[in-house]
Amino acid sequence: MRARIFSHARRGLTRPKHRSPPALRSVQHPGIRAGSSLSQRPDAQFLAFPGAVKSAFTSSLKFSVPNEYPAMETYRAVDQHGEVVDRSFTPDLSDDKVVRIYKNMLLISTMDMIMFDAQRQGRISFYMVSAGEEALTVGSASVLEKGDVVFCQYREQGVFVERGFGLDEFMNQLFANNKDPGRGRNMPVHYGSAALNIHTISSPLATQLPQAAGAAYALKMQRAIDPSIPPRVVVAYFGEGAASEGDFHAALNIAATRSCPAIYICRNNGYAISTPTLDQYRGDGIASRGIGYGIETIRVDGNDIWAVREATKKARELALQDGGKPVLIEAMTYRVSHHSTSDDSFAYRAKVEVEDWKRRDNPIARLRKWMEAKGIWSDAKEKESRESIRRDVLKAFSEAEKVQKPPIRYMFEDVYEEMTPELKEQMAELKDHLEKYPGEYELAEFEGGRDSLNP
Amino acid sequence: MANRFHRLTLARHRRLLDSHTRYYASQAALASTPVRRLNVPIEFGSTPLLHHTAKTLSKTPGLPSSGASSRLNLFQAVNAALRTALAASDRVLCFGEDVAFGGVFRCTAGLQDEFGKLRVFNTPLTEQGIVGAAIGAAAEGRKPVVEIQFADYVFPAFDQIVNEAAKFRYREGETGANLGGLVIRMPCGGVGHGALYHTQSPEALFCHVPGFRVVMPRSPSQAKGLLLSAILESKDPVIFMEPKILYRAAVEEVPDEAYTLPLSKAEVIKTGADLTIISYGRPLYMCAAAIEAAEKDRPGLSVELVDLRTIYPWDRQTVIESVVKTGRAIVVHESMVNFGVGAEIAATVQEAGFLRLKAPVKRIAGLTTHTGLAYEKYVLPDVARIYDGILATVDY
Numbered sequence: 001m002r003a004r005i006f007s008h009a010r011r012g013l014t015r016p017k018h019r020s021p022p023a024l025r026s027v028q029h030p031g032i033r034a035g036s037s038l039s040q041r042p043d044a045q046f047l048a049f050p051g052a053v054k055s056a057f058t059s060s061l062k063f064s065v066p067n068e069y070p071a072m073e074t075y076r077a078v079d080q081h082g083e084v085v086d087r088s089f090t091p092d093l094s095d096d097k098v099v100r101i102y103k104n105m106l107l108i109s110t111m112d113m114i115m116f117d118a119q120r121q122g123r124i125s126f127y128m129v130s131a132g133e134e135a136l137t138v139g140s141a142s143v144l145e146k147g148d149v150v151f152c153q154y155r156e157q158g159v160f161v162e163r164g165f166g167l168d169e170f171m172n173q174l175f176a177n178n179k180d181p182g183r184g185r186n187m188p189v190h191y192g193s194a195a196l197n198i199h200t201i202s203s204p205l206a207t208q209l210p211q212a213a214g215a216a217y218a219l220k221m222q223r224a225i226d227p228s229i230p231p232r233v234v235v236a237y238f239g240e241g242a243a244s245e246g247d248f249h250a251a252l253n254i255a256a257t258r259s260c261p262a263i264y265i266c267r268n269n270g271y272a273i274s275t276p277t278l279d280q281y282r283g284d285g286i287a288s289r290g291i292g293y294g295i296e297t298i299r300v301d302g303n304d305i306w307a308v309r310e311a312t313k314k315a316r317e318l319a320l321q322d323g324g325k326p327v328l329i330e331a332m333t334y335r336v337s338h339h340s341t342s343d344d345s346f347a348y349r350a351k352v353e354v355e356d357w358k359r360r361d362n363p364i365a366r367l368r369k370w371m372e373a374k375g376i377w378s379d380a381k382e383k384e385s386r387e388s389i390r391r392d393v394l395k396a397f398s399e400a401e402k403v404q405k406p407p408i409r410y411m412f413e414d415v416y417e418e419m420t421p422e423l424k425e426q427m428a429e430l431k432d433h434l435e436k437y438p439g440e441y442e443l444a445e446f447e448g449g450r451d452s453l454n455p
Numbered sequence: 456m457a458n459r460f461h462r463l464t465l466a467r468h469r470r471l472l473d474s475h476t477r478y479y480a481s482q483a484a485l486a487s488t489p490v491r492r493l494n495v496p497i498e499f500g501s502t503p504l505l506h507h508t509a510k511t512l513s514k515t516p517g518l519p520s521s522g523a524s525s526r527l528n529l530f531q532a533v534n535a536a537l538r539t540a541l542a543a544s545d546r547v548l549c550f551g552e553d554v555a556f557g558g559v560f561r562c563t564a565g566l567q568d569e570f571g572k573l574r575v576f577n578t579p580l581t582e583q584g585i586v587g588a589a590i591g592a593a594a595e596g597r598k599p600v601v602e603i604q605f606a607d608y609v610f611p612a613f614d615q616i617v618n619e620a621a622k623f624r625y626r627e628g629e630t631g632a633n634l635g636g637l638v639i640r641m642p643c644g645g646v647g648h649g650a651l652y653h654t655q656s657p658e659a660l661f662c663h664v665p666g667f668r669v670v671m672p673r674s675p676s677q678a679k680g681l682l683l684s685a686i687l688e689s690k691d692p693v694i695f696m697e698p699k700i701l702y703r704a705a706v707e708e709v710p711d712e713a714y715t716l717p718l719s720k721a722e723v724i725k726t727g728a729d730l731t732i733i734s735y736g737r738p739l740y741m742c743a744a745a746i747e748a749a750e751k752d753r754p755g756l757s758v759e760l761v762d763l764r765t766i767y768p769w770d771r772q773t774v775i776e777s778v779v780k781t782g783r784a785i786v787v788h789e790s791m792v793n794f795g796v797g798a799e800i801a802a803t804v805q806e807a808g809f810l811r812l813k814a815p816v817k818r819i820a821g822l823t824t825h826t827g828l829a830y831e832k833y834v835l836p837d838v839a840r841i842y843d844g845i846l847a848t849v850d851y
């Protein structure tokens with residue numbers, strides 16, 4: 001059987017080269033675009049294969065060797081000394097706004113240190129800091145519109161702060177208390193906000209990426225139906241490790257083919273837990289993949305807040321052009337911290353590597369140098385800001401810690417819009433059980449105690 | 456027929472009445488003692504489920520008891536099994552996310568140093584890639600033992616598992632190609648604060664598709680023997696689920712030598728006359744504690760405890776024989792009760808032993824919801840729920 005199929009295929013190969021197979025010719029009828037036909041003019045330099053329409057013929061048998069291509073460049077506007085290197089760059093922010101952005105970077109950095117310690121003391125169950133990535137998240141979010149829809153991975157507290165997420169909101173989620181809009185269900189740092197158009201973070205990696213394509217398509221359809229709606233984009237953040245998941249590739253391809261106004265922002269911080277990028281990919285980072293999917297792409301210095309802002313601003317413009325299209329930004333940075341409170345990164349990387357990096361470059365210090373050179377910042381202001389931010393964080397912390405846990409009933413709600421009879425029965429059984437064994441459970445920590453289980 | 460039905464209903468009524476009067480009596484007793492008695496932390500240092508000294512090793516069929524042994528926790532036992540397998544056969548490979556530095560739970564610690572980067576290595580972050588590559592490697596004669604970082608993250612690999620690996624031998628037919636030696640390891644189950652995505656125990660999903668052996672050890676000595684069977688002896692691919700809360704908590708004497716424990720064979724941990732509890736993995740410790748409390752409170756009561764060890768294809772014979780003997784059964788597992796392992800066991804047991812049953816087969820399992828961070832304790836079975844189930848079943 002196999003042999004026969006093979007020979008049949010060979011017979012196909014011996015056809016005269018310029019004649020397209022009859023089956024394909026017969027589908028050439030009006031309404032089918034030329035790209036799907038194999039016809040060509042005599043002596044053309046290009047053969048319009050359906051899958052690669054502008055490939056020139058060559059008579060030299062040569063494979064493309066990745067290393068022979070220069071790596072895609074990394075855009076920066078301001079270098080690590082705070083000096084402007086892009087001559088065409090002019091800051092588009094008032095001094096006040098720059099200071100506000102800077103303070104947001106300080107805020108997440110301060111909150112990170114406090115909450116990391118809080119986890120160590122057993123006050124919260126888990127935490128992830130974003131040290132080293134503050135410019136990337138705060139900077140990109142600072143040029144988005146309020147109506148834009150955002151999907152995050154988990155290390156994007158800067159995006160939340162910049163979009164207006166309050167310290168109380170962070171703390172309520174971290175303590176999974178009764179004021180947490182996630183209803184106490186998610187692990188710490190899995191924030192979400194309807195008001196800020198940020199979908200709740202989900203732990204499985206890269207799942208948000210094809211969702212972002214679909215969400216962007218929805219926004220595009222919405223505007224096609226009602227052009228009076230202001231144009232909006234979807235922004236999806238992810239790590240370079242997550243980009244190895246099938247969902248990443250699915251996302252870029254579907255976003256490209258459906259012309260979705262989505263901005264994909266990769267935080268390339270060199271590590272996925274212990275896995276260095278050398279084990280993660282062998283191509284030119286994540287950016288080179290965008291080209292492969294036909295997506296306009298830029299690589300930026302993720303520690304340069306100005307570069308991130310400029311790139312994201314431009315990306316937003318591009319994403320809304322021509323009826324919408326995806327854009328990929330690869331922001332290069334370094335994960336200064338341990339992966340999470342569950343990780344000790346010195347089990348797989350040398351302490352000096354981290355120390356060297358910290359000394360060489362720090363996104364907060366970079367903006368600070370720029371501000372100092374401009375005369376809008378000083379040691380005194382730095383000290384004052386850090387202290388007041390610290391006070392604010394601690395205040396929000398102790399307030400949230402006091403709040404009771406959500407009603408225990410929430411464990412059954414939102415599985416379906418309405419509780420199923422099966423769930424209602426389980427809830428009643430749980431209530432009976434808790435009444436029967438009151439000494440075995442600590443219900444006082446839950447708002448309303450056992451009574452929340454009443455039908 | 457009608458007569459028997461009538462007799463049964465009458466008997467049931469009487470028992471219901473009985474259990475109600477007892478219920479109120481025990482209510483009163485409980486009210487006067489509000490201290491926690493059942494849902495106390497499992498005493499891993501004294502639980503009868505672990506070999507605290509080498510002397511008891513001989514009591515577990517299949518465990519070597521004459522040679523030297525070492526005190527290991529579960530992750531160390533997994534590590535020891537992987538080391539033994541890598542040394543025993545150069546066909547064994549170990550790979551997955553973060554495996555090179557030892558894995559996030561330390562199960563592969565030291566293996567790359569010892570066996571080299573060709574055999575023990577990091578993969579890119581793609582579960583479908585990991586399982587797909589493992590299938591290909593097994594198809595060409597390797598024994599890939601791959602790690603999925605958390606059972607919650609196995610789903611990108613579901614196509615490879617369900618449509619490829621599970622059907623591989625069947626699809627290949629006379630070519631004889633098969634995936635013996637392929638083992639997909641994954642930590643699973645609750646730890647108290649894993650919320651939606653670090654808690655799940657998806658064994659029922661794997662069991663629904665024939666083709667894999669689905670194994671879950673409860674202890675270090677079991678983990679070593681079952682994992683070595685899976686890698687070195689099984690002619691079928693194996694999904695090996697490791698209750699991650701036990702990685703550090705469960706410590707016992709583990710024989711140093713290489714040994715295997717049979718797959719698809721249950722272990723009767725404790726014999727009893729009145730009720731059979733069937734479980735696997737972590738809840739077995741709660742079952743043991745609940746049984747101890749119930750037997751103390753009800754002098755004369757004796758409960759049999761069966762560890763399935765392999766969840767599918769499961770040891771129907773051992774379970775059915777036990778339930779036919781005791782006349783009552785409870786199935787306990789962490790994963791959700793709906794369409795779960797308990798449903799399959801309950802159905803099988805009632806088909807095989809209907810006339811011997813004195814009470815309906817009870818399922819004590821995860822509730823039909825997700826494991827929200829603040830609620831895990833109430834979603835998953837605990838000692839009090841199992842204790843209550845024991846009394847309810849014997850009083851039925």
Ligand SMILES: Cc1ncc(C[n+]2csc(CCOP(=O)(O)OP(=O)(O)O)c2C)c(N)n1
Binds near residue numbers: 611
């Ligand atoms: C599907 C899936 N597989 C594995 C994990 C476990 N995991 C959590 S974070 C992480 C590393 C992610 O690295 P990267 O995308 O580079 O983000 P970074 O942590 O560097 O910000 C892994 C493997 C997961 N959450 N989801």
Ligand SMILES: [Mg+2]
Binds near residue numbers: 270272
């Ligand atoms: Mg990373």
